[in-house]
Amino acid sequence: MRFPAIAWFKGQRCNQTWLRDPRRQLSLLLLVVSMSLCGGHACPVICNCTRKAGGFLAVQCNKQGLAEVPKGLPANTTLLSLRSNHIAELHNNAFLGLAWLRELDLSDNVVETVYPGAFQGVQDSLLFLNLSGNQLQTLSKTAFQQLKASIRLDGNPLHCGCDLQEVLNSIHLDPGTKSHLTCVTSQQESVRGRPFIQAGQEMDCNMPRKTMDVAMLVTMAGWFTMVVAYVVYYVRTNQEDARRHLEYLKSLPSDQFKPAQEVDTLSTVL
Structure with missing residues (x-):
């Protein structure tokens, strides 16, 4: 990415007269601060970049009508908020290059598909992931199984079944919202519209193992x-x-x- 100020700076003679100009001194100072703040990448025009306590860089791109994760985000972004946009899919490597990312807010979008490699590159650094208020019905185990982050999934039209139960049991659900997960749809009619915690106790997801045990007993x-x-x-x-x-x-x-x-x-x- 090109920085016009840098090109302009290179075109000037670095003499004492130029350095004594207060306006040019201020321009140079703003340039250095901007590059330090954004880690070598300019903050996207539609986003707001601010440095938080402890040196963390927060990038907020809320309510911008985004259909996908913006490109060219600062490499030292630690908090990224994409709340209330129109993002429907999280493609592979959507956050690649954000090795310092700690918190990711994707709430109140229309996310219905998370590809297996969506969180490639941030699976070790991410501590909190907010996917509440989206359109997720099923979850890809390969997309979430390597995440160490606490995950919010409330407000999604979850389709409860053994596959979903297996994924939810393998990830770190946010304790405060775990009880708010609702089985909007399910092949088992008795669990539809019920909290997942209750429905999970009724779903017989050990059927293959039980069938194998019964077959073994019959054989013996x-x-x-x-x-x-x-x-x-x-x-x-x-x-x-x-x-x-x-x-x-x-x-x-x-x-x-x-x-x-x-x-x-x-x-x-x-």
């Missing part, structure tokens, strides 16, 4: 039944063979049942 029961059936069959078969063998022995002449010792004695006597 089937194997056990087969083993028991085989043992019973084996025992009954052996009992039937033993019974038949006993009946066969009983059908033989009685002298065939004489013990072997008795037979040997008779042979000796003879």
